[in-house]
Amino acid sequence: MSELKTGEKALDHIIKEMVDTVSNSKDEIFHIGEDSRNEFEKLHNELLETKQQVISLIDEGDKxxxxxxxxxRRLSEVSKHFKKYSEEEIREVYEQTHELQMKLSVKREKEKQLRERRDDLERRLTNLEKTVERAEGLVGKISVVLNYLNDDFRQVTEALEDAKEKQEFGLQIIEAQEEERRKLSREIHDGPAQMLANVMIRSDxxxxxxxxxxxxxxxxxxxxxxxxxxxxxxEVRRIIYDLRPMALDDLGLIPTLKKYLATVKEYDGIDITFTPLGRERxxxxxxxxxxxxxxQxxxxxxxxxxxxxEIQVKAELKHDAAILIIKDNGKGFDTSVKKDKSFGLVGMRERVDMLEGELTIDSKLGKGTLVMIQMPLNR
Known part of the structure; x- marks a missing residue:
């Protein structure tokens, strides 16, 4: 009985830590949203100023x-009747025309740069607006989770009879939540946030x-x-894909894979070939x-x-099964040697096992890797 009470206390402690962790996550995401909103205001003001400068330059350029x-016209007239004018007058008209042309060229070039800057600011504002909306959405979802944890989840202690099982359950939840939070925070900090900060410095x-x-x-x-x-x-699109590719809900598997692989090919400069087989459905x-x-x-x-x-991806949708083949010409690895922290392969195997599929990995050092996935669709 004392062991049971000890287990219950341990789980209560874990739940409290989990609630604190989720609360901290909510605060961090809120601050990300606030920083993005402040940055949005700053860029919005800069955009207005840039637009005004573009209008002013257009007016100056037209004049x-x-x-x-x-x-x-004056130069043409002087050239046509050059005998009427002295050499100094001809040179003066020519130099004046040349100087005006140079000034006009500089004005038009500056106008072009400001137009590009304006377009760039508009694109960045669009991305920041999406970031703010996403942060607000995450804060709302985390608030729902907090309500659940603070109210209903504490009743799990009364429903579970085994103290050890309850402790492991709580630890798994908090570990998974903490890992996802760290991953998302790290990716935003090391990726888009760092790049946007560099963009601001370079733009100045x-x-x-x-x-x-x-x-x-x-x-x-x-x-x-x-x-x-x-x-x-x-990087922002990649993070969104990691969370949930929107095209998957709208278009389905094959178009989403095609779009994803095209993005990887363009960004990483890798030769990726995608071959869909069977009827797309x-x-x-x-x-x-x-x-x-x-x-992915x-x-x-x-x-x-x-x-x-080089990477080759084949996807075949049969009536009762789906077959995926991913082949690369990379450095490969020894499949008989178990590597520590190989969470990617472990996660793939677990995902395949949950849907009663088969995962085959064939790889040798220096010979590349071939991954084959067979997924039954009628179970």
Missing amino acids: LEQQVRFSR LIDRTFRERGVQEALQEIKDVKMMVRSALY RLENKFEVALFRLV EAVQNAVKHAEAT
Whole structure:
């Protein structure tokens, strides 16, 4: 009896820690949302200012273009009747026309840069708005979880009779929740947040570079910033895919795989070939999610760990089964040697086992890896 009470106290303690952890997660996500909202306001003000500058430059450029046209007519007239004018007058008209043309060229180039900056700001604002909405949605969901933990979940102690079972149950929940929280926080911090911070720093340098070093170096700075924004956008999309690819619900497995593999191919520069076989059709949600995650894990292993340069993915949907094959030319590994912390492969096996499928991994050092998944669809 005393052991039972000790187990109950241990579980109560675990639940309390879990509630505290979820509360901290809610606060952190709230702060992420607030920071994104503040950044949104800052970029919004900068966008308004940039738009005003674009309008001003367009107006100045139009006026300057009128002066250039007038100066060109004057130059044409002088050239046609050059005997009437002295050499100094001809040179003065020519130099004036040339100077006006140079000023107009500079104005138009600056206008082009500001237009690109305006478009870039609008894209970043759109992404930040989505981040704020997602953070608000997560805060709302976590609030629901907290209510559940604070009210109903505490009654689990009364329903469970074995103290050891209750303790393991609580530990598994808190470990899984904590791991997901750490993973999401780390990915946002190391990925989009870091990239956006670098974008802000580099964007402040563009105007100074234009004034001090000229147009070409300023254009190079803009290209670098665009590459950083593109990388940040990819990271955000990848995180969204990790959480839940929206296309999976809307389009189904095959189109989602096609889109995902195309994104990986474009970003990582890897030659990826996708071959769908059989009739394209929708599957039960649990099968579509499981099959997509399995391909995602296998491809990420090939990219990150195997350092592959070529990946072939085949997906065949039969009447009663789905077959997936993922083959890469990476460095491979010895399947007879068990590696510590190989959570990716363990997770794949568990996911396949839950749906009564079969997972086969054939790999040798220096020979690449072949992953075959066979999933029955009629059980």
